[in-house]
Amino acid sequence: MDNKFKKIVLENSDTIVHNWLNEIDTMKSGNYSASITEELLENTNREFVNIIFSSIKNQGETEHLKEFAEKLINLGWQVSYITDGLQLFRRVTIDFILSQSDKIDTDYISQLLHNVDQWVEPIIRQLVNEYSGNWENIVSLQRVALQELSAPLIPVIDNITVMPLVGTIDTERAKLIMESLLDGVIKHNSEVVLIDITGVPVVDTMVAHHIIQAAEAVRLIGATCILVGIRPEIAQTIVNLGIDLGKFHTKSSLRKGFITALEITGRRIIDSRDKDDAIEQMIDSLSGE
Structure with missing residues (x-):
């Protein structure tokens, strides 16, 4: 991920966030967030996008990702919230940067896609891994508890x-x-x-x-x-x-x-x-x- 790309993203973070929040709001009806309150959804979305931008500032930061994954599990949200949200963020970021560029050619688009992938893909992998690991741990603990209750003396x-x-x-x-x-x-x-x-x-x-x-x-x-x-x-x-x-x-x-x-x-x-x-x-x- 080159420094020029980072600079563009950080300088225009407010606009990218605004566009992403508008886009993800349209996904609410009929999916994982349909039964979630507006306030909770908005707060979680803002926390989500803050984590995305903090990752570009502090590469290698994992603690916030772990905490966010645990929060989603406790809320009972599906992992599709993570994958859909990040894929949407990828598209919004690419569309915005292309709209601001005077010179668009194959090499420019290829480099842009590469930079966005370098930014977003590690977040997807880590959040999904954290989510899956925490979920498996919870299921394992629940299984043990059920086994203990299944044969009481x-x-x-x-x-x-x-x-x-x-x-x-x-x-x-x-x-x-x-x-x-x-x-x-x-x-x-x-x-x-x-x-x-x-x-x-x-x-x-x-x-x-x-x-x-x-x-x-x-x-x-x-x-x-x-x-x-x-x-x-x-x-x-x-x-x-x-x-x-x-x-x-x-x-x-x-x-x-x-x-x-x-x-x-x-x-x-x-x-x-x-x-x-x-x-x-x-x-x-x-x-x-």
């Missing part, structure tokens, strides 16, 4: 925990369920784990296999697994597939499963109205011993 009472499963279970998620179960059983000193599949839409051979593996792993470390939330259609599917769940406790609802879990851990629910009778029965039982 909830301690509901001493020695009893519940794992509610919602949505489709694939191999990757099954691995996460297994890890969460085993870690949770040890962490919470669980004697009984209730796996609630009420929210699992389909239980096929693969899903049942993963659940059986998880339940067997829980049994091997000294806890009991109760499978709850088995709806009639799921029960029919399991029977038709020939899947054997005979080794495990199964209940149709979480409530029934919890009552069984209490019994396994030597407890039961007592109606307060029957408390005195229950105490007498316990005393009689102890006396009989």
Whole structure:
């Protein structure tokens, strides 16, 4: 990029900016900026064009580009705002400089295009790279968060925990369920784990296999697994597939499963109205011993 080109651009920056803002405003209807407020769009456009001109003054400056890319991601704007805006800026700049020149020939146009490309192309590449990198990082963090939420182990009472499963279970998620179960059983000193599949839409051979593996792993470390939330259609599917769940406790609802879990851990629910009778029965039982 030659110094003469820089001088022309900087001396006429106000006019170029004005022309660009007028042009980009016509792109508002029906595209990425259609639902954005006028004030936000205007402020962002001005920030955008300031970054473009600061790059020609301070070549190699990247911090403002990073911050601008992060801002666009937080606003939820598409990357097309960057590419369309810079391509439009390229055209506006070329049109303006050509309109101010008395001598226009092939060499002049070729040199002009070369200078504009040297200015704009690095900004496009860097902004798109920054935008993509930040977006991928956000998606990665969201994926981790969703995975952690997809297999929660909830301690509901001493020695009893519940794992509610919602949505489709694939191999990757099954691995996460297994890890969460085993870690949770040890962490919470669980004697009984209730796996609630009420929210699992389909239980096929693969899903049942993963659940059986998880339940067997829980049994091997000294806890009991109760499978709850088995709806009639799921029960029919399991029977038709020939899947054997005979080794495990199964209940149709979480409530029934919890009552069984209490019994396994030597407890039961007592109606307060029957408390005195229950105490007498316990005393009689102890006396009989």
